[in-house]
Amino acid sequence: MISDLFTTTVIIGIISSGIRLATPYLFASIGEMFGQRSGVLNLGVEGQMLLGAFVAFYVTLNTKNLWLGMLAAMGVGAVMGLAMAFVTVNLHATQGISGIGFYLFGMGMSNLLFQKLVGTVEGVKGFQKISIPLLGKIPVLGEIFFNQNALVYLAFLLVPVAWFVLNKTTLGLKIRAVGENPEAADSLGVSVAGIRYLTVIMGGVFSGIAGASLSIALLNVFQQNMTAGQGFIAVALVYFGSWKPFGILGGALLFSLVNALQLWIQVLGIPIPSELAVMMPYVLTILVLTLSVSKGQGPSALTKVFEREG
Amino acid sequence: MPPKQATADLRLKDRAGSIFDQLMPIFATLAALLVGAIFLVLLGANPLTAYGALLRGAFGSFNAFAETLVKAIPLLLVGLGTCIAYRGSVTNIGGEGQMIIGAILSTWFGLTFTQLPGWLAIIIAMLLGILGGMIWGGIPGVLKAYFNVNEILSTVMMNAIAVQIMNYLMRGPMIDPVQRDAASQIPQTARLIEAYRLPRLSPTRLHLGLLIAILLAVAVYFLLWRTTLGYRIRAVGQSQPASKYGGIDVKKHIVAALLLSGAFAGLAGMMVVYGVNYRMITDGSATGFTGNAGFNGIVAALFGQLHPLITIPASVLFGGLLVGANAMQRVVQVPSALITALNGLVVVFVVSSEFFRRRSQKRRLSQSTLEQQKPGDGDLRQEAGEA
């Protein structure tokens, strides 16, 4: 039975599913990474994703325009990010808790708006699969990597772009400085508040895109609470990846591939209790991180309040 | 103005200002409800009727108040754990999972060993609830201290794992034998025997757990303010958290913080089973069992300014808010999603209001210091040590 897992179909299936499942995590987690790099922890990603998912769905449903839907999701995410930034930077609110508040608010609002504005569950025509011209034809690899939804490509492209911005641009330098030593950055003329506003709003935008990737690309539907905790996993993955884009990529893939694996285990009838299978991604993520040697220390100013003297 | 009069005036103004500060979370809640009123109007509900229903639902009758207290018990317990943990600079978001594991352990005991005297069984069950929570909080603690695994990651994962364990046990090994044979297959355990249930204040659902929780709150107060250990815990917490203290000390405090807050969460889980439902039921999610107490308990602690004794009224008020909101839903028939959104608004507003409280407190302090005629005049309170 276990040997059934080692066939081409299964391996293609697992990797293919894993890539799709990883997509929302990549968007949300990279967004959160920027915020955390500048010193802000946002636990409200789940709420932003849900609201973003709904808004994208609703706008697309009514305007039949996917780009408007995506823009709307980004907008809603930005607004929630703005609120979080204000509460964090200006009001010095305890970050872990304020995030939970935004999560509850986003979840409640998305469900409320869905009930009142849409009412019944229905589908929408979302972003489609794009088959990359030549590469898509390669036997095994083509099917897995080059025959995915448009937003999947975007998510994976985001990783090296984020790496570049973080490590090779002045902006990235400022972000990292603010997260490591805000007093020093401040004395050098970097606006700590400005940078944090920027990264937290950016994080909100990406969370919105993550939600949209579900409702108007991968699943083409909105159902209440559809993210089912993915926002929290996305935050956790930032730690797993040691605040590095490629580390996050590794984490997202690990989690998603194991999730895809457990589905195959169930489908093939390998006799383990379903709950045990469902547990696998969570257990393995902890295990791998525990055993891995290189773990980042994290931005020193993460969750700490910064007040300008004078 | 004669010096004595000036001092007396100052003390009055100071005290009034201090009370204002303590009530800040309440003002914040009211502000959030004000925003909520806008949504109510948009949904076609009358905010006056709605909030009137909220108030009545929370405190309007003996029974309503009892319900509020029942709701407050797990909030208080998780809140107490948060009070301690926060001083170790840890926000434990694993409360949901810790409640579940504590509940599982204590329920298993109560169902397996049915020959003991009631009072003994309850005590053992409490200890097991605490143990379960400690294990589930201790694992992230150890992983953090010795393997540098961030506790936010580990607690998020552990919460999910706890839910799966609960689901498996409730539909499998721990399922009520009656259910196993029935067609309905409800994933719940058998009921605890009569003797093992926490006594209630009939005819309400208020159970002994309240008394236990309040006693624990007092105990935590004594721990933090009257023992050496408590002094040390507070010292670490008062100076800027973690970063100032490098090395082993911080690690041990993280582990201890997670162990202790986990312990309280685990006890909260046991209380839900032994005090309210007398059995453990799952609906597949964490919130179905905990009612978000793992998160809301943290908010209650903030409401209570992380002081164990103030967390008591804070939990009651917050519990009232939650109970009242549900009552409000029943009266004006708004979608329950609005209640969740309101819950979120309250959390954000309360957490944000800390800013105003601290600023006002600082201002008062510097004012009173400036205007004090003589040093050592008695009323100079230390901000940090304010008990």
Place this chain on the structure above:
Amino acid sequence: MKKVLPLVSVLLVLAMFLGACAQTPATEPPAASAEPLRIAVVSPSSINDLAFTQSISDALLVLKAEMGDGLEYAFSENMFVVDDAAAAIRDYATKGYDIVIAHGSQYGSSLQEIAPDFPETVFAWGTTVDTFGMPNVHAYEAASDQGGYVNGVMAGMLTKSKIIGVVGPIETGDAKLYVDGFVAGAKSVDPSIDVRVTYIGSFSDVALAAEAATTHIAAGADILTGSAQMVVGAIGKAEEAGLYWFGTQANQNGFAPKTVVASQVYHWEGILREIIALRAAGTLGGHTFTANLQNGGQVITMNPEVELSAEIKAKVEEVIAGINDGSIVIPKP
């Protein structure tokens, strides 16, 4: 700030007190039919989840359309915390609602305590068969294995690959009953059919349900079914792959018109009518109701947009008749 905030707050609190006092306490309406019948429902998920809770909501909408002003009802959805649900049930009873429906199997323990306190109120508990022997508690359930069986038979006849995939939430309760019936139905057509069941561990994770469906399809399944609100993801994948889906709990035909062959729909209104009638005649409880194919509590709603062969249609009639007259017994796993 310092002066305004407390002032506004005091005003708000005053307003709330006014609102609180202005409300006259609810009185129990007289039994005379001049007053409308008041029903309250407490349910664990959302009113439009296209599944469990929606089914009871739909039933009440039907009754409301029938009874007009003669019926007044209140609904508390998303009561998945048993505690809150218990408070809701008690509250509705206290407010004098004539019938309180506890639409969730997890509410049993709470009902056991509450019902004795309100001997004039009719309580209905679903989905289960236990009335606790109490004179004012009815129990109702759905024989979902029946609808599952019929769906399974159709699936068994339609499958070409002899592999069928099931996407379930968690392995208990109503979902399990349906799945067990479904498997039995498929196997009754051809015992060699492989029905593979996955439980994704959540009621809401749409993405995971979609991937579960994709996995089934990649593993060779050409017919899919499943239960609970997250299956909308799975249905979408079936639609994409051009395969068939069988729905349960609510009418999913409209969601994917070319994909959903039939949905087993719960129609609770028949049971509700009986409960109302019994109450009018003076009986407040003690009955167990089963929604099944015979009494119209379960309806296999075929999707008119999916063409089925005459053979399959005939078989469906035959199986339904067989279940109704008892000649077909659905085996337990």
